Amino acid sequence: MTTPTSSNADNADNAETVETKRQNFSMTPEQETKLNWLRDAIGAANTKETILRSIDLMVTLKRHIRPGTQLFLHTPEGQVRLLIPELESPQTGNWQYLVERPHPWRRQLYIKGRKLLASTVWQDMIANEMSKEEAVDNWNLPLVAIQEAVRYCESHTELLKLEAQEERYRLEEQGVSLEPKTTY
Numbered sequence: 001m002t003t004p005t006s007s008n009a010d011n012a013d014n015a016e017t018v019e020t021k022r023q024n025f026s027m028t029p030e031q032e033t034k035l036n037w038l039r040d041a042i043g044a045a046n047t048k049e050t051i052l053r054s055i056d057l058m059v060t061l062k063r064h065i066r067p068g069t070q071l072f073l074h075t076p077e078g079q080v081r082l083l084i085p086e087l088e089s090p091q092t093g094n095w096q097y098l099v100e101r102p103h104p105w106r107r108q109l110y111i112k113g114r115k116l117l118a119s120t121v122w123q124d125m126i127a128n129e130m131s132k133e134e135a136v137d138n139w140n141l142p143l144v145a146i147q148e149a150v151r152y153c154e155s156h157t158e159l160l161k162l163e164a165q166e167e168r169y170r171l172e173e174q175g176v177s178l179e180p181k182t183t184y
Contacts, residue, residue, distance in 0.1 A: 061087055083162040097145035098152055106163055109152060111145060119160050121146065122153035 027035070035050060044050040061084070065071070071082040098109040098118055109118050116139075125135050125146075135146045153160060171178060 058086070081158070081162065083159075083166065095148060095152065097142070097148045105166060108156065108159055108163055111139075111141065111149065118149040118152050119163075121149045125150070 035047060038044075038054065039047060039050040042050065042053060044053060061071075065087050071084065071087070073080045073082055095109065097112050099112045100107075101110045101115075106117075110116060111118060111121065121135060121139055121141070124130065124138070125132070130138065132143060132146045132150065135141070136143050139146070168178060
């Protein structure tokens with residue numbers, strides 16, 4: 001679709017033609033609720049304006065964020081790191097047993113060949129006071145894979161903490177109680 005545009009509507013001879021394309025996509029009710037909230041929060045006139053302003057923001061951020069850059073929000077309580085996975089650099093490294101997997105917001109690495117987060121192995125070892133050798137038996141993984149998962153987790157504690165906070169937030173938003181249940 002072409003749309004004539006002009007800075008002076010009375011002068012059609014100076015009209016510039018801009019190519020536009022109509023977008024049509026489906027949304028879940030949760031996505032629609034978020035979009036409506038955002039529209040109200042930023043004072044956008046309609047859904048289209050909300051989406052276009054959001055795109056402009058993401059493009060601006062992505063253009064200015066360099067590898068290793070982190071975003072922080074300054075609040076009266078102090079600094080809070082903003083974790084926006086789409087803006088984070090990939091964590092590719094020289095990992096033999098760890099790989100990235102597509103996920104809407106999670107960026108930590110998984111054990112290769114399994115749907116198992118490296119942090120799950122590491123946290124299980126800590127919670128159960130397991131040695132690396134005991135973790136080998138428990139998870140049926142080579143010792144070097146356990147060592148690599150531990151090394152990765154110990155060097156990415158900030159990311160793991162931020163993702164744990166995000167997961168807690170998402171569960172609470174769904175009404176999941178995270179408090180331990182007491183039985184009598």
